[in-house]
Amino acid sequence: MVDVLPSILVVDDEPRSLESIERILSDSFEVHLAANVDEAEAILQREWIQVLLCDQRMPEMSGVEFTEKVRSEYPDIIRMIISGYTDSEDIIDAINKGGIYQYITKPWHPDELISKLNNAIELFRLQRENERLAVELKLKPDTLEQALIEKRQALKSRYDWDAGIVRSPDSCMNAICDTIRTVAAFDVNVLLMGESGTGKELCARALHYNSLRQDKVFVAENCGALPDELLESELFGHKRGAFTGAIEDRVGLFELANGGTIFLDEIGDTSPAFQVKLLRVLQENEIRPLGSNTRKPIDVRVIAATNRNLAEDVKNGKFRQDLYYRLATFEIELPPLRERKQDIAPLAIALLNEAMDQLGKRVKGISEEALRCFENYRWPGNVREMQNEIKRMLVLGQKDYLGSELVSPHILHATPEEEEADMALLTSIDGSLKQRIEKLEARIIKETLIRLRWNKTQASQELGLSRVGLRNKLERYGLERNDNIESIEETVA
Missing domain, CATH: 3.40.50.2300 (Response regulator)
Incomplete structure (x- = not known):
């Protein structure tokens, strides 16, 4: 169904x-x-x-x-x-x-x-699930308690550094996963750095679910999305009447996460005024809700993240040095996807599995040619951009596999590093004129065929060649369509 x-x-x-x-x-x-x-x-x-x-x-x-x-x-x-x-x-x-x-x-x-x-x-799904679990809890608490234990184990497994963070055997992420393994067990604050979409929240959850706080609450907040007053209310809570619109008491995320972990995303975008208040909370391990005179002790591990260079911001006076050192007891920098070429294929397969579960549509895999297009692209939006691209391809796909004909044009036309080297050869003093022209001709033919979904009739017309002439050039340059499928059967079995 x-x-x-x-x-x-x-x-x-x-x-x-x-x-x-x-x-x-x-x-x-x-x-x-x-x-x-x-x-x-x-x-x-x-x-x-x-x-x-x-x-x-x-x-x-x-x-x-x-x-x-x-x-x-x-x-x-x-x-x-x-x-x-x-x-x-x-x-x-x-x-x-x-x-x-x-x-x-x-x-x-x-x-x-x-x-x-x-x-x-x-x-929405979690709300409905929570309602169902609440009903089951009244009917059969013992069974539900066991189910809850199993869910916790599955959640921990999902964010395990070996299974939850998808990568290839020779990935540069291996060293980062080793660091997570080492740091997770120690109750220290961690600063995650990297571009948007590189998986900072995933690593934060891996740190939490592999720590001594794994059975406690994990909460997250994007600190760059709210003005100071609302951010303070979200994190520290407020009393009724603390400001216009505060019609009831509100418990802040720090209090909700007591005993667990709080993830503060985009911490580098906060104002100097808020930085002072957050520093006080970290120094004294207590919060004071807006409009209240009472301080509440807290025991929370803080994992912060930013896509900015906080060390440089400290030098420029844009970020408090004392807060930086409080947050960055340990620093972990996540590489962008363009520096993880070897991870693109396993990531694409994992994201395809997620997309199939979400959209209720099944395919057998991704063609190698589509994966090569992925590897040639720089992915400025990193994993999040790839996730959206694969969902798009899955929705549009009509075959048993996702081929290069489904890839977005801006990804399809990306210049791979190998071809950049070829273009460098064309302008260098090395190599004969014939070699340079042949490399350029092979590149143009290949890009045209991929763009036209390997329709040789259309390609020959667009290039001004006969079908025989095009076929001869394909044989000469060793160009052929690669429709081998990167199978996902083992992954989804």
């Missing part, structure tokens, strides 16, 4: 905005569009919606007011606000009244929006 796509309702009074969001999300989600609140309510009555993505500024009702209404009538739906305005009072109202999961500001990046929606879908 094929699972249906996750269902999302987008409410926005701007037609262009609706069209743009639908175009971006339609490959991964079942998207329902509403231009006003009445249309949205009609959809909610007849469709099973998992996530609501609502514009804040609408003529008949604000996004906060509508999410507040949805919260009372459809409490299971994950609610998100999207807005071109960053007024802190709007954000606070959205969090407290509408109970929103995310407040997304315009302009948004497609990959980031898809990632946040996927997280929302996962939260």
Whole structure:
């Protein structure tokens, strides 16, 4: 049985905005569009919606007011606000009244929006699972307790440095996994450094689930996504009336994570004022919620992450030196995907398995030619970008394997390092004119054939060759289509 796509309702009074969001999300989600609140309510009555993505500024009702209404009538739906305005009072109202999961500001990046929606879908699934487990707990607690133990073991295995972090036998990640193995057992703060999408949160979870705190809570917060007041409220909590919109007490993430681990992502984007408050918490191991005079002791391991060079920011006065040393008891730097060429094939297969489970669609593997295209690309978005590309290919694929004809054009046309070397040969003083021309000709023919899905008739027409002439050149240069499949049968067995 094929699972249906996750269902999302987008409410926005701007037609262009609706069209743009639908175009971006339609490959991964079942998207329902509403231009006003009445249309949205009609959809909610007849469709099973998992996530609501609502514009804040609408003529008949604000996004906060509508999410507040949805919260009372459809409490299971994950609610998100999207807005071109960053007024802190709007954000606070959205969090407290509408109970929103995310407040997304315009302009948004497609990959980031898809990632946040996927997280929302996962939260919806976990809520439903939690409700089911709560019912089972009342009926058969002994059985459920054993199931919970098994789930914990599976979770630990998922983030094990040997199994959870996918890599090849000769990967440069092996040394990092060895470091995780060593550091995880010691209760020290860790600073993870690397570009966005390199797997910093995955490593943070591996550190937690292989530590002495593995049976306690792991919580995460993106510190660069919220203004200071909201970030303080999220991390340290607040009392009712502490600020405009604080209509009830709120427990902060540090208190929730007491005894466990807190992951502070994008720590380098925090303001100097917040850095001072965080330093005090780390120095004294206690928090004071906003609006409260009472301090609460905490026992939390802090794992921070950044895509910035914090050491350089310290020199430039952009980041506090004392906080840096508090966070960076141990530093781990994660390499970008372009420096992990040998990991691309196993990563692609692992991500394909995840995509098949999420989308309910099965294939047998990925062609070697598609993987070569992956290896030739620099992946500026790293693993997250590859994850989205494979989902896209899986949705579009009509065969038993994912071939190069499904690869996005900007990846398909990427210049591999070997061909860059060939181009260097063309402009160097070494090699004859004939050798240089032949290398260039072979490259042009190969790129044309891949772009045209190896349709030799079209390729010969575009290149101005006869079919016989093209065939002769393919034989001369040893060019042939490689449709061997990188099998995933062992992986999914």
